[in-house]
Amino acid sequence: MDDDGDTGREQRRIEVDPDDVRVVSVRSFSYGAPPPTGGAPMPWLRRHRAKLAAGLAIVELLALGLAPGDLLRSWVALLAVAIAAVFIHVVASRWLPYSVRQVTWAIALAQSLVALFPVFLGVGIVIIAVLLVFAALAGLVLLLGDRR
Numbered sequence: 001m002d003d004d005g006d007t008g009r010e011q012r013r014i015e016v017d018p019d020d021v022r023v024v025s026v027r028s029f030s031y032g033a034p035p036p037t038g039g040a041p042m043p044w045l046r047r048h049r050a051k052l053a054a055g056l057a058i059v060e061l062l063a064l065g066l067a068p069g070d071l072l073r074s075w076v077a078l079l080a081v082a083i084a085a086v087f088i089h090v091v092a093s094r095w096l097p098y099s100v101r102q103v104t105w106a107i108a109l110a111q112s113l114v115a116l117f118p119v120f121l122g123v124g125i126v127i128i129a130v131l132l133v134f135a136a137l138a139g140l141v142l143l144l145g146d147r148r
Helices: 041-066 071-092 098-145
Strands: none
Touching: 041 071, 041 098, 071 098
């Protein structure tokens, strides 16, 4: 039951006075992006730039893993390249055209993912090790708690 004593079982009808309705056309250029146009490459780049960055990072990680040489030096070089790519994207994004800005964003993200991969791998190994220790402790508690 609402405030008017109505149980809500009967159908209600809403009437709108056309004089009270106002149609507003709004254009939003958030982050300086132009409005999407059908078939143009710009909206496609914007929608798929994270996928492009992930694919580029995977290809680069495979190339890095298969390449002969010192992995530590390669990782330090990749860290420097990632910092430079992010810096260039942040600084130059004001003056770059929209499509080039999307490409530089994807490249900067890919380089950052590749440079941070050893950190992600290390954290993942630590988390798995902690979970295994907790599983072993839980099994030990179950075994010691069985008094049959």
